[in-house]
Amino acid sequence: MSGPAKSTFADRLLGRVRLRGPVVLVAPILAIVFAGLITSIVLLITGDPPLDTLLLMVEYGTRPRSIVLTLNSATYYYLSALAVAIGFRMNLFNIGVDGQYRLAALVAAAVGGAVTLPAPLHVALIIFVAMVVGAGWASIAGLLKVRRGVSEVISTIMLNAIATALGAWLLNKDRFAVEVSGSNNIGTKPIGASGQVPGLELIPGTTSKVFGLIILAIAMGILYHVLINKTRFGFDLRATGRSESAAVASGVNVKRMVLIAMMLSGAMAGLVGMPQLLGASYSYSLDFPTGLGFIGIAIALLGRNNPVGIAFGALLWAFLDTSSNILQLHEISPDIVQIMQGTIVLSVIVAYELVHRYQISAGQRRVSRQLASATPTQAEGASA
Template identity: 55%
Template sequence: MKKFDKNKVILGIAAPLLAIVAALVITSIIIAATGKDPFHAYEVMVDFGSKADSQVWIINKATPYYLSALAVAIGFRMNLFNIGVDGQYRIAAFFAAAVGGALTLPGIIQIPVIIIVAMLVGALWAGIAGLLKTTRGVSEVISTIMLNAIGASVIAYFLKDGRLAVKEGNLVHTPYLPDSAHFFEIPTTPKPIYGFVIIAVLAGIAYWFVLGRTRFGFDLRTVGQSESAAQASGVSVKRMVITAMLLSGAMAGLVGMPTLLGVSYNYGTDFPAGIGFTGIAIALLGRNHPIGMVAGALLWGFLDRTGTQLEFEGYAQEIVGVIQGVIVLCVVIAYELVRRYGLKMQQRKVGEELAAQARKSDKAEVSA
């Protein structure tokens, strides 16, 4: 049984508390600088966010955010910066919508087929970056940014009437999915919660188990901490890089599924974009921990929801974006400060123990 470490617990609590306090102080100063009352803003946000319809909206909004954060976190855990989640989930959703719209199968087959297609396309698109990194040494940051642009161009080429899309008035989108492809909903009042939230929970559990409780997860984390040490222990670094990118892309393929299977039932020019970049912020906010990212995704959904109400109260519409940026910045800085303080404490403790041992050794020599 592990010994209870009081200092470790205190430091673990200190980091998020420091981040919250700093974020509130800085945000309050910014709001006050615009000539508005920051305390009234917080009151409006809490009051509006506590309503039943807002809570359902926040959960539905947080579901794709969380899946996006998981996709980013898989790369982060082995020191890979997959900035291409946005392109991966969009191209995955597009081809999944095209395949799903062309098929009419029982729901028990149709829905898994659409999800599997999305995961495969996302994995293959991310795997290109992994392959470029291991064979040509191309930074995954550069390659995934380029793949985002290429993915958008591929979608634009096929999303035309007569190719993989149809025209409906002024809108162009893939054919509608059949009723059998509509994902179930969780009945709540006043509006239902997307059933895909259950898939997100299962994805979070799988992330926790695979990366934290398996040999593969240990190898992946080892590569992220030290490639040379991992190589010396017999781990193939190149294979792990490609595998991590494939898994990250497969998870990214799920990001667009709540919208595709529960809202739009097709992929069109109005399909939501930018969720991949939000996932980066949430992964940083949640420190790549499955529970931490849940809190981050819900917080992001809360800010998105209450931000609209702040506009009605006369606050600048950009204030929510400022709040989100300040929160991420404060979290990163607070955890780094606490980490450095904890390291100094540990070094001081080791120094004191070595000094005590040296004194005992000197006394023993004098007695002899």
């Protein structure tokens, strides 16, 4: 693990190599310029004026109600991206966050609807159940990898499909579900008042409330930072991610680390559904949001697995989602938003890679200059 010259593309992509100096700011600016340029071209092709579209989105996105919507979506996107990032940090690709959070939310909703406890305990129980189910479901992939060498990419994708089938089986009147009278929906028994987390009136000028569990999301971000960067466990985790053989040599039990990291990722995934469940739906029904786990992958890449970066990524993603409604109202296809989101992820990856390469070649030039000017007594090579 010496210099940037030895890093791989994946290392740079996942933020394991840090940029230093003024170029830190260059990469995100470059990414924004790229994304803006490509989106503008797409808008021009579809016959919409790029600048007006952007202004429309900004105007709508800064209305108080839109800000609340953005913050609420960002809350679960953030948790989802953190779940993915834990795995990314040690080269585990947990594609199964989607299945993990859906199953966790379903079971937690059923448990929460079945019991009545004093408020803090009730909420704690639901969250605890969700984390246990998420961790448990992820541990299947972890165990398969540790014991049988099954790639977690394959197993977690398959477990997503199994989670869908299992969820459909559980969400049945013979098991967890109750019928909503007069409706074509079915869901778990609604969670009582003691299990609901009240919203916060953070944004003046609207009666819409921000999810109370946004605090949980922030706390998880801090916890993630401390765990990865300030603890022995985090060091082992990062070390395993960088070089498995080096980690083994320094006494890390890699198999144990894989299993624990997978379970931590799953437990975090279990939290993804909680803001929506305890702050708005109070029941897991047919219209519970799906696909948040995949969005988490994109946002983790966008935020380069850094807790602050992910927060920005989640807010940006949520802002774009929120503004899709206003685009429809003005005859602009809402699919433009999905194109923007994809473009931004690609731009960030490309921009950071370019800046990294620039930094590497600049370093090499510096070294060769030094070698040329100094007397060549030490022929050490260009591993600065």
